[in-house]
Amino acid sequence: MTGTPGYLEISSLTKRYKEGIAPAVGDVSLSVAEGEFLALLGPSGCGKTTTLRMIAGLIDPTSGTVRVAGKDITHAPVHKRSVGMVFQSYALFPHLDVKSNVAYGLQMRRVPKTEIATRVNEALKLVRLDHLADRRITALSGGQQQRVALARAIVINPQLFLMDEPLSNLDAKLRDAMRNEIRGIQQRMGITSVFVTHDQGEALTMADKIAVMSEGKLExxxxxxxxxxxxxxxxxxxxxxxxxxxENVRVIPDGGRAGMIELPGAGRLAVPRVSGEYRDGATAMIRPHQLEVRPAARPGDIPARIRSSVYFGDTVQYEVEAGANLLKVQMFADGAPALPVGSDAAIGTTTDCVHFIAA
Incomplete structure (x- = not known):
């Protein structure tokens, strides 16, 4: 890595459980600035939680380093790290009330009782649970329990705020609300945070930086x-x-830039702008919202046939056949043409770009 070191600096971090098999995490390096929100994103088993646990000190890395504010904490024990962590299961004490759960970390650090009371009250106000300070954990809803876990993590004023899929146990509507809750708390406190998720929506809407992982590697x-x-x-x-x-797209130059791409068996599609390493034989990525279905062709469109049409309320998603290609097209419902399955149509690009992926 080059440039100014980040507040959280991970260098060549590797965890290998057994020689001869692929590492759970292999040679991961990234840098996070102070106050940034990082999402570790990937499918189950990709190594994101193992990476988080190495940052937290719950797993000792095989090699590589973890630095926070310039200090090497790679092999420091958990209690010597200033880390607040929210687990997927919340890990609350059911026999204690809300304020006692939040106070636990401060008590372990032997903070004076008067200071504990003040800091617990401030943390509960931050998560809007101060009115439930005396409530038992078992009497709280899932969303309330999650906010208790958040308060317990931030009350110790950690250098790092770590979260391991904390929204996975909530229903969809509450999960959306808690995204805003967590992001708002993180921004108000300015805590450098790492959030593990397999949900692309969570990563895209909450994070300043995203690390996409697959099979232990940083993609x-x-x-x-x-x-x-x-x-x-x-x-x-x-x-x-x-x-x-x-795949196997041919690029038709236009004044020194890509002006059209030729899709196998479909013809030439006009593209307003492109990004990436575009060249003949490359793979072109076109997001569904970057295409439009049209009843009649315009210059630069290619012919297509409607294979399916699904109404989602605010959008319509078509599946269209264009030569040898089966493409998804997503349009706002109020501008989408009412074309029956099997009918002929045309597809063209919007003002967004087509991106070429390097081999």
Missing amino acids: QFGSPTEIYERPATRFVAEFVGQANLV
């Missing part, structure tokens, strides 16, 4: 915009959002 590290609009690999393109991936 791509960057901002949500970079990850979504300019994926570095085929895996990232397919895992983060929906993507049409068209």
